[in-house]
Amino acid sequence: MPPSILLLLPALALSAVVFLAPFVWLASTSFRTQAEGSLLLADGLSFDNYVRLFADPFFLEVLLRTLAYSAITTILSLIVALPVARFIVTRAGRLKGILLALMLVPLVSGALLPSLGMLHLMGPLGVVNGAARLMGLPTVKLLGTPTGILIGLVQSFLPLMVLPLVNTLARLPTDLEQAAASLGAPAIAIWRRVILPLAMPGVVAGSVLVFCATFTSFVTPQVLGQGHIATFGTVAYQQAGQVLDWPFASALAMVALAMIGLLQAAIAIGSRLIRRQEAL
Amino acid sequence: MSDNRLSRAAAACLAATMLVTAGLPAVAEDFKGKTLVVGTWGGDIERLLRQNAAEPLEKETGAKVEFVLGGSGDRMARIYAEKANPTMDVAFVNIYEAPQALKDGMVEAPDPNAPYFKDVWDGMNNGCYAMSLVGLGIAYNKKLVSKPPEWADMWKPEFKGKIALSSYPGSEGDGVLGVAARLAGKDEHDPDAAFGKLKELTPIAMTYTNLDEIFAMMDAGEVAMAPMISGYVLAALKTHPDIGFSFPKEPGPVLVRDMLCLVKNSPEPELAKKFAALALGVKNQTDYAEQLYFGPTNKNVKLSSAVSADVIDTPDEVKGLLQLDWPYVISQRASWTQRWNKEILGQ
Numbered sequence: 023m024p025p026s027i028l029l030l031l032p033a034l035a036l037s038a039v040v041f042l043a044p045f046v047w048l049a050s051t052s053f054r055t056q057a058e059g060s061l062l063l064a065d066g067l068s069f070d071n072y073v074r075l076f077a078d079p080f081f082l083e084v085l086l087r088t089l090a091y092s093a094i095t096t097i098l099s100l101i102v103a104l105p106v107a108r109f110i111v112t113r114a115g116r117l118k119g120i121l122l123a124l125m126l127v128p129l130v131s132g133a134l135l136p137s138l139g140m141l142h143l144m145g146p147l148g149v150v151n152g153a154a155r156l157m158g159l160p161t162v163k164l165l166g167t168p169t170g171i172l173i174g175l176v177q178s179f180l181p182l183m184v185l186p187l188v189n190t191l192a193r194l195p196t197d198l199e200q201a202a203a204s205l206g207a208p209a210i211a212i213w214r215r216v217i218l219p220l221a222m223p224g225v226v227a228g229s230v231l232v233f234c235a236t237f238t239s240f241v242t243p244q245v246l247g248q249g250h251i252a253t254f255g256t257v258a259y260q261q262a263g264q265v266l267d268w269p270f271a272s273a274l275a276m277v278a279l280a281m282i283g284l285l286q287a288a289i290a291i292g293s294r295l296i297r298r299q300e301a302l
Numbered sequence: 303m304s305d306n307r308l309s310r311a312a313a314a315c316l317a318a319t320m321l322v323t324a325g326l327p328a329v330a331e332d333f334k335g336k337t338l339v340v341g342t343w344g345g346d347i348e349r350l351l352r353q354n355a356a357e358p359l360e361k362e363t364g365a366k367v368e369f370v371l372g373g374s375g376d377r378m379a380r381i382y383a384e385k386a387n388p389t390m391d392v393a394f395v396n397i398y399e400a401p402q403a404l405k406d407g408m409v410e411a412p413d414p415n416a417p418y419f420k421d422v423w424d425g426m427n428n429g430c431y432a433m434s435l436v437g438l439g440i441a442y443n444k445k446l447v448s449k450p451p452e453w454a455d456m457w458k459p460e461f462k463g464k465i466a467l468s469s470y471p472g473s474e475g476d477g478v479l480g481v482a483a484r485l486a487g488k489d490e491h492d493p494d495a496a497f498g499k500l501k502e503l504t505p506i507a508m509t510y511t512n513l514d515e516i517f518a519m520m521d522a523g524e525v526a527m528a529p530m531i532s533g534y535v536l537a538a539l540k541t542h543p544d545i546g547f548s549f550p551k552e553p554g555p556v557l558v559r560d561m562l563c564l565v566k567n568s569p570e571p572e573l574a575k576k577f578a579a580l581a582l583g584v585k586n587q588t589d590y591a592e593q594l595y596f597g598p599t600n601k602n603v604k605l606s607s608a609v610s611a612d613v614i615d616t617p618d619e620v621k622g623l624l625q626l627d628w629p630y631v632i633s634q635r636a637s638w639t640q641r642w643n644k645e646i647l648g649q
Binding site for chain 1: 373375376378379382385399402405406469470471472508509510511515518519521522523524633635636639640643644647
């Protein structure tokens with residue numbers, strides 16, 4: 023055994039205890055059930071929770087809704103993040119550090135505080151509708167609607183898109199853009215044919231992060247959806263924290279994990295295919 | 303040389319410590335270095351428990367009291383997960399969780415010989431010890447609803463779309479189902495009647511999870527009425543002059559109780575019992591009533607007539623309340639949650 027493995031052992035052991043063991047527990051709980059009239063786990067393993075999950079159209083609807091929110095949030099984040107990242111890389115100059123730090127704030131402050139802030143921005147007496155009322159404009163219902171949730175999700179997870187993009191864009195050699203410009207390419211063509219293809223690794227990394235974060239998010243849909251709109255996160259919370267059906271909640275979590283695993287696999291295979299094509 | 307000086311200093315230190323500890327009363331020795339872990343709700347409840355139970359207990363025994371804050375669902379998850387090796391000694395849960403926890407062997411059965419058992423009104427220590435009494439009534443916007451509403455008023459056409467409900471499952475939601483079933487001439491054992499009647503209130507204005515949220519929407523005129531549990535709501539009304547609270551009569555408010563549980567095989571059973579005696583004691587329960595509008599379960603609590611008017615504090619008052627068949631309600635939890643998701647919230 024090479025000595026480097028020995029050096030890794032303490033970290034591996036720690037990961038096994040704090041990460042792997044709970045995960046194995048979660049996975050095994052998802053195959054258990056609660057005995058009739060009891061919250062205790064009954065003996066024996068079964069697929070009951072998974073059967074129930076896939077047999078009830080309600081959960082399929084929730085799954086599709088959550089997937090749709092994740093896709094829309096990813097696309098909106100990408101549209102907002104590209105110019106922001108480009109600005110930070112090319113124009114921000116000395117402000118770059120400060121801008122990046124500001125981008126990080128929502129990430130490190132947890133999901134609850136920004137969501138509560140958004141609650142007051144979007145409420146019927148909040149900043150948006152309050153200003154609209156003052157100006158005699160019609161008000162918009164944002165809380166408890168998909169629009170409100172999507173605004174909150176994009177706000178929460180935008181940094182996950184901006185940071186990888188800044189990382190990739192900063193490494194693009196400026197010569198390429200100048201060369202394209204000197205050959206007469208208009209700005210749009212430079213973006214489409216030079217910058218975007220080269221920024222693809224950042225786009226993919228950011229998209230995966232935002233998609234997964236949205237798919238598993240709980241606080242933002244719970245707070246901004248006002249209990250109207252069920253997503254995978256809110257349903258798992260309801261089952262675990264309120265119904266106290268821990269095995270079923272575990273099965274929901276396992277399905278969410280499997281979806282994310284499938285997505286990662288698809289992206290890994292996709293990018294390998296693209297690389298192979300480029301090599302040809 | 304320096305070694306010598308060090309050891310002499312250490313010896314002096316040790317001697318001083320021994321002198322100091324010898325001076326303390328003997329009881330303090332018993333629980334010194336022990337920690338009692340209490341799981342409860344944060345905010346005012348934690349503040350009163352700290353002041354009336356934890357601090358006197360720490361002073362009396364020399365032990366430390368550690369609070370773990372969260373919802374009762376968190377505590378149920380914890381005591382079930384730790385059943386082989388509990389780390390929590392006292393857990394506060396709600397009316398329907400206590401009998402379940404007792405049935406599953408997670409908590410000690412209430413001890414009829416304990417003095418704090420006898421101080422509680424007869425028949426209330428179901429599953430665990432009864433801590434406080436509250437009732438599900440109706441919070442309402444005084445500008446939209448002219449007089450304290452009855453349950454049936456929520457179904458009036460002018461309030462369509464302006465009724466808010468709490469998240470489900472929970473005591474509020476079960477209470478509303480019980481009321482809806484009775485308005486339909488049945489009771490909670492007929493879920494079709496309950497859900498059919500409640501469905502007439504949809505689309506509901508919002509699902510609330512905390513008071514600030516619902517009161518902001520009520521002040522904005524987006525919500526006219528919401529079934530809510532007395533207690534905090536009454537305390538919060540002081541800062542919301544346009545919101546009122548009604549205890550309806552047909553049927554009466556739905557009885558809800560907070561319960562104090564002693565976790566089975568917990569590390570500090572003796573400290574837990576001492577804590578229970580203080581928490582269920584007259585001082586704490588009086589403060590609960592005066593500050594939080596939580597009705598006392600302790601027979602010896604004497605409230606001023608002003609406070610007594612706002613809280614449920616006598617067995618006679620309890621008789622006027624609607625009591626649900628909680629064991630049955632719990633047995634229906636999973637299927638009712640699905641029905642609620644689809645029929646009440648359904649998009």
